[in-house]
Amino acid sequence: MTSPPDQPPSRTNWAGMALVSPALLVIAIFFVFPLLASVVSAFQAKTGEWTLANFDKSFELYSGDVGYTVVIVAISTAVVGLLSVAIGGYLTLGTNPRAQAVLRWLYRWPLFIPFIVAGQVMRTFLAKNGLLNQLLIGSGILEPLAAQSYLDWRGIVLAFVWKQTPFVALMVAGAMAAIDPAHIEAARNLGAGRLRILFGIIIPQIRRTLMVGLVLSYVTMLSVLSVPLMINPNSPTMMTVDVAYRINAHGDYGVANALCLISLVLASVGAWFYLRHGVARKGVQ
Amino acid sequence: MSAAAHGETRAVRIGKMLLRAALLGLFAFFIFGPLLNLLLWAFAERWYFPNKLPSQYGFTFWERVFNPRGNAMASLVTSVGIAVTTVIVCLAIAVPAGLALGRLQLRWRAAIMLVFLLPSAFPNLPVYVNIARVFYELKLAGTVPGVVLVHAAHGLVLAVWISAAAFASVDKALEEAARNLGAGAWRCFLTVTLPLAAPGIIAGGIFVFLESLDEFTGTFFVGVPDVQTLPLLMFNASMGGNYQIASITALLLLVPSVGFMLLVERFLKPNVMATLGR
Numbered sequence A: 001m002t003s004p005p006d007q008p009p010s011r012t013n014w015a016g017m018a019l020v021s022p023a024l025l026v027i028a029i030f031f032v033f034p035l036l037a038s039v040v041s042a043f044q045a046k047t048g049e050w051t052l053a054n055f056d057k058s059f060e061l062y063s064g065d066v067g068y069t070v071v072i073v074a075i076s077t078a079v080v081g082l083l084s085v086a087i088g089g090y091l092t093l094g095t096n097p098r099a100q101a102v103l104r105w106l107y108r109w110p111l112f113i114p115f116i117v118a119g120q121v122m123r124t125f126l127a128k129n130g131l132l133n134q135l136l137i138g139s140g141i142l143e144p145l146a147a148q149s150y151l152d153w154r155g156i157v158l159a160f161v162w163k164q165t166p167f168v169a170l171m172v173a174g175a176m177a178a179i180d181p182a183h184i185e186a187a188r189n190l191g192a193g194r195l196r197i198l199f200g201i202i203i204p205q206i207r208r209t210l211m212v213g214l215v216l217s218y219v220t221m222l223s224v225l226s227v228p229l230m231i232n233p234n235s236p237t238m239m240t241v242d243v244a245y246r247i248n249a250h251g252d253y254g255v256a257n258a259l260c261l262i263s264l265v266l267a268s269v270g271a272w273f274y275l276r277h278g279v280a281r282k283g284v285q
Numbered sequence B: 001m002s003a004a005a006h007g008e009t010r011a012v013r014i015g016k017m018l019l020r021a022a023l024l025g026l027f028a029f030f031i032f033g034p035l036l037n038l039l040l041w042a043f044a045e046r047w048y049f050p051n052k053l054p055s056q057y058g059f060t061f062w063e064r065v066f067n068p069r070g071n072a073m074a075s076l077v078t079s080v081g082i083a084v085t086t087v088i089v090c091l092a093i094a095v096p097a098g099l100a101l102g103r104l105q106l107r108w109r110a111a112i113m114l115v116f117l118l119p120s121a122f123p124n125l126p127v128y129v130n131i132a133r134v135f136y137e138l139k140l141a142g143t144v145p146g147v148v149l150v151h152a153a154h155g156l157v158l159a160v161w162i163s164a165a166a167f168a169s170v171d172k173a174l175e176e177a178a179r180n181l182g183a184g185a186w187r188c189f190l191t192v193t194l195p196l197a198a199p200g201i202i203a204g205g206i207f208v209f210l211e212s213l214d215e216f217t218g219t220f221f222v223g224v225p226d227v228q229t230l231p232l233l234m235f236n237a238s239m240g241g242n243y244q245i246a247s248i249t250a251l252l253l254l255v256p257s258v259g260f261m262l263l264v265e266r267f268l269k270p271n272v273m274a275t276l277g278r
Helices: A010-042 A053-093 A097-106 A115-125 A130-139 A153-177 A183-190 A194-222 A226-231 A239-250 A253-284 B002-007 B011-043 B060-065 B071-103 B109-119 B125-137 B144-168 B172-180 B185-214 B215-223 B230-239 B243-264
Strands: B044-046
Touching: A010 A153, A010 A253, A010 B071, A010 B109, A010 B125, A010 B144, A053 A097, A053 A153, A053 A194, A053 A253, A053 B060, A097 B011, A115 A153, A115 A183, A115 A226, A115 B011, A115 B230, A115 B243, A153 A194, A153 A226, A153 B011, A153 B109, A194 A253, A194 B011, A194 B109, A226 A239, A226 B125, A226 B230, A239 B002, A239 B125, A253 B044, A253 B125, B002 B071, B011 B044, B044 B243, B060 B071, B071 B144, B071 B185, B071 B230, B071 B243, B109 B144, B125 B144, B125 B215, B144 B185, B144 B215, B172 B185, B185 B243, B215 B230, B230 B243
Parallel strands: none
Antiparallel strands: none
């Protein structure tokens, strides 16, 4: 996409703005306004006066869940990143075309499967009599009597990794495929091993894509309600479940929005990176 | 590569092959194991804990789900109705915006594109919670139009990006040729630009349809208690311990998602996916 440096004629500009404005209006009404309302409501008591009580209550009741959320999302993001690099790396540097074809066919399946379905799928897979336990028992790793359900933080992490890896791996593999093969060939000729090429040549060139993918994934996981609600709804649980509980059981929008603001702060760390790199990129093109 | 291969003994080669096969097998189990487990539950009549596999298979629960007067069919009709309306609303807003962003010279183009990047960089839970609160005041909570509005706003971002990319890829020379042959601006748009951008716009429409069909959180807050879409039905069945109904409903939701994943490679190559979201 080219954006010429010269100013567009003002007639075209106004026509363009007229075409864009309905979409901008929708974003303003259904995204910007509710976000601002959330921030304002977090600092308001039920009677309407300004207060910090919602935050006191949030930390008193849910500080454990905030930590739990951060740990789960951090582990999931790290594992998604590792798996994506491994998949992309093998697709780029692997020496066995048949294994590469199988891997390429395999890894995308969960790509468009919705979180709610991923939740249900994992509820069956990780249950006491689920297939994961049967594999572990069948291969002799686990005693049948020691079988337990994995529907706790491990279940949430597994569901997130299962659902998010294809998305990030697809972006990473695409970026790796776009690298000039001459770079890799040159390193190979100089005697570099495959791991060395992956970490020394490939990852530095796709770092930005990997980061954008991971940030999008991190923000998404932070605000998914269905997976923790289905896999581990009891305390300790993720903040999204607490938000739903405050609203559905107590009609308590103050504390719910305070929790939302905390997760917004957590997300904005990622969003800051994302927008900074997104804009930097747009500036280059 | 081949230099290394020469030095390898046969045993090392076979060992490597086995390792590769084992790793791929493990990965395949990781991807398909959960789906296979879902499939087992969908056809299980009875399955209690110590049993490794269902003790009885059958279609009793399928009959219950596909009963024309049952809850599930009503939810399916609601879900598809909402998704189709969402696509129409969404494209009606996104196509003009995409045309302007992809084709016209806009003074604040970079800033506007940034606005359309924002929603995916923030958690959507606070958004849904507070829309639900406003909709409650406006008597839109628990109504189909309310749910459509939420889904359309959610799908809009992706629809704008994809249609902007679709319009940007139309060759300007073709438009100029049409104009030189005497076609007016409207005629040129309808007979040249729009048909050429159509595949991308259709892809965007399918995306929006699937997003709406699968959407849970927004419907959970805005739709209660009267709008019961398929994801909500699945959730309620699962939380109620009815794994069969939940698994069959999950399968119904899986089929379009996986079908689209297989189809999407035709028009969204990995290198295009890599540019999405930037």
